[in-house]
Amino acid sequence: MPTMMKLLLVEDDEAIAVGLEYSLSQEGFEVVICNDAASALDKITSQDFDFAIIDISLPDGNGFDVCKKLKEKGDTPVIFLTARDDEGSVVMGLDMGADDYITKPFRLRELHSRIRAVLRRANKLSEDHIINIGGLTVNLAEGKVKKNGREVFLTALEYRLLLTLISNRGQVLTRDQLLQSIWDVSGDFVNDNTLTVYIKRLREKIEDDPQNPTIIKTVRGIGYRV
Amino acid sequence: MPTMMKLLLVEDDEAIAVGLEYSLSQEGFEVVICNDAASALDKITSQDFDFAIIDISLPDGNGFDVCKKLKEKGDTPVIFLTARDDEGSVVMGLDMGADDYITKPFRLRELHSRIRAVLRRANKLSEDHIINIGGLTVNLAEGKVKKNGREVFLTALEYRLLLTLISNRGQVLTRDQLLQSIWDVSGDFVNDNTLTVYIKRLREKIEDDPQNPTIIKTVRGIGYRV
DNA sequence: TAATTATATCATAAAAAGATTACCGCCTTA
DNA sequence: TAAGGCGGTAATCTTTTTATGATATAATTA
Numbered sequence: 001m002p003t004m005m006k007l008l009l010v011e012d013d014e015a016i017a018v019g020l021e022y023s024l025s026q027e028g029f030e031v032v033i034c035n036d037a038a039s040a041l042d043k044i045t046s047q048d049f050d051f052a053i054i055d056i057s058l059p060d061g062n063g064f065d066v067c068k069k070l071k072e073k074g075d076t077p078v079i080f081l082t083a084r085d086d087e088g089s090v091v092m093g094l095d096m097g098a099d100d101y102i103t104k105p106f107r108l109r110e111l112h113s114r115i116r117a118v119l120r121r122a123n124k125l126s127e128d129h130i131i132n133i134g135g136l137t138v139n140l141a142e143g144k145v146k147k148n149g150r151e152v153f154l155t156a157l158e159y160r161l162l163l164t165l166i167s168n169r170g171q172v173l174t175r176d177q178l179l180q181s182i183w184d185v186s187g188d189f190v191n192d193n194t195l196t197v198y199i200k201r202l203r204e205k206i207e208d209d210p211q212n213p214t215i216i217k218t219v220r221g222i223g224y225r226v
Numbered sequence: 227m228p229t230m231m232k233l234l235l236v237e238d239d240e241a242i243a244v245g246l247e248y249s250l251s252q253e254g255f256e257v258v259i260c261n262d263a264a265s266a267l268d269k270i271t272s273q274d275f276d277f278a279i280i281d282i283s284l285p286d287g288n289g290f291d292v293c294k295k296l297k298e299k300g301d302t303p304v305i306f307l308t309a310r311d312d313e314g315s316v317v318m319g320l321d322m323g324a325d326d327y328i329t330k331p332f333r334l335r336e337l338h339s340r341i342r343a344v345l346r347r348a349n350k351l352s353e354d355h356i357i358n359i360g361g362l363t364v365n366l367a368e369g370k371v372k373k374n375g376r377e378v379f380l381t382a383l384e385y386r387l388l389l390t391l392i393s394n395r396g397q398v399l400t401r402d403q404l405l406q407s408i409w410d411v412s413g414d415f416v417n418d419n420t421l422t423v424y425i426k427r428l429r430e431k432i433e434d435d436p437q438n439p440t441i442i443k444t445v446r447g448i449g450y451r452v
Numbered sequence: 453t454a455a456t457t458a459t460a461t462c463a464t465a466a467a468a469a470g471a472t473t474a475c476c477g478c479c480t481t482a
Numbered sequence: 483t484a485a486g487g488c489g490g491t492a493a494t495c496t497t498t499t500t501a502t503g504a505t506a507t508a509a510t511t512a
Contacts (some may be wrong), residue, residue: 109400109447109448110400110402110448113398113400113448113449114400114403116397116398117394117397117398117399155446155498155499155500156447156499156500157499157500190501191501191502191503193459193460193501193502193503194500194501194502196458196459196460196461197460197461197462197500197501197502198500198501199459199460200459200460200461211460218458218459218460220458220459220508220509220510221457221458221509221510381487381488381489382488382489383488383489416490417490417491417492419470419471419490419491419492420489420490420491422469422470422471422472423471423472423473423489423490423491424489424490425470425471426470426471426472437471444469444470444471446468446469446470446497446498446499447468447469447499
């Protein structure tokens with residue numbers, strides 16, 4: 001049974017926090033949000049995290065303390081978020097043991113890729129984060145997908161769709177749920193057929209026989225299930 | 227798995243130290259800095275170095291002790307940095323087993339070529355410092371690159387780019403990471419396309435078929451990977 | 453079974469990302 | 483000081499991705 005990576009996100013800006021949480025959960029992380037250093041420190045004592053993203057400029061003191069504690073406790077990998085012009089903090093952060101930093105504003109893809117890099121370096125990639133379904137292997141941390149041992153290249157959206165499906169393995173996801181989780185809108189705004197087309201393309205890439213899918217199954221009238 | 231050469235830099239002048247570290251790391255060395263003899267001696271006990279650059283005039287005593295210890299421990303090659311008018315020290319340093327010396331101020335190229343010369347003489351060039359990828363051979367110590375046995379001449383930037391890529395082999399480096407590590411700035415300051423152009427130039431020189439690169443692979447939406 | 457509805461397939465337009473080419477200015481070196 | 487290499491930019495071309503409409507097929511039900 002694969003476990004999701006548990007991620008601590010310390011960010012006081014509500015908008016950013018919510019956006020990141022959404023995006024990261026799509027990537028297969030279980031996200032815990034704190035909006036200040038105090039509550040983060042609190043969380044750390046009671047829970048273990050595989051990874052942390054910390055905004056340096058927090059309302060109550062800076063994020064360095066959080067980083068320090070994480071490092072002391074279990075050498076948890078940390079990425080700092082900083083403002084563009086905050087060079088000093090960056091140096092200090094890296095001194096403190098941070099594994100990487102990324103300046104705001106950033107692109108989500110960039111962040112995801114850095115997270116993977118850091119995780120890889122930290123050797124946190126274990127069997128736990130590899131999912132195996134009918135010859136299909138999804139490495140959540142590296143973002144790589146293999147079919148029968150051969151690497152398959154998915155586009156960004158295809159990957160997201162697959163991830164949404166397998167992270168809800170066993171349960172049927174409605175078309176609308178899928179639309180919302182991947183395009184962030186309900187069926188009214190995106191052509192309903194778009195989802196169908198993406199499912200087809202995904203099957204084309206990961207199924208042995210796309211005409212008779214064994215991984216992504218159609219549940220007529222409702223949606224799809226893995 | 228090829229290892230980078232590990233270099234000990236003992237220099238009290240902060241500006242010089244930082245500059246050298248940067249430049250040497252670009253050349254493929256892993257650089258450890260100490261700003262005084264004491265901490266250098268300390269480092270030597272706990273770590274092994276392939277090479278050392280030592281400023282003779284250190285705040286706490288001179289660099290000779292450091293040299294002596296390095297020679298005793300593992301006959302590590304040493305280059306001394308000296309002031310122009312310090313003839314006596316030079317003689318003493320060479321007596322002590324130093325392999326070369328260079329007077330300040332010096333040009334980086336000069337230093338690099340001396341380092342290579344010393345390493346060559348000291349026979350420290352081992353398989354360890356040679357990376358081999360699909361017909362491409364990179365000799366980290368000599369700074370030479372060969373493609374299918376024939377030497378390829380890269381410009382300074384091309385070499386840095388290649389080095390950054392291969393020293394993170396297997397993982398995707400984002401465009402921004404590459405820009406940062408090679409131009410030391412984020413995407414806002416250097417034309418984003420510049421990276422693309424350099425990748426192309428590099429491919430032109432090291433790929434069998436630049437149109438279908440097998441060494442430097444593009445990961446659309448993120449960056450490049452070796 | 454015909455009509456209806458849901459899903460699958462195909463083809464293609466629009467947009468985005470990257471590759472390619474050509475060019476310019478600067479510095480080195482002869 | 484002229485020639486050539488290097489670093490960087492701009493404009494253009496190519497490829498890939500994303501999204502949609504049209505049509506075909508399969509399942510459901512009146």
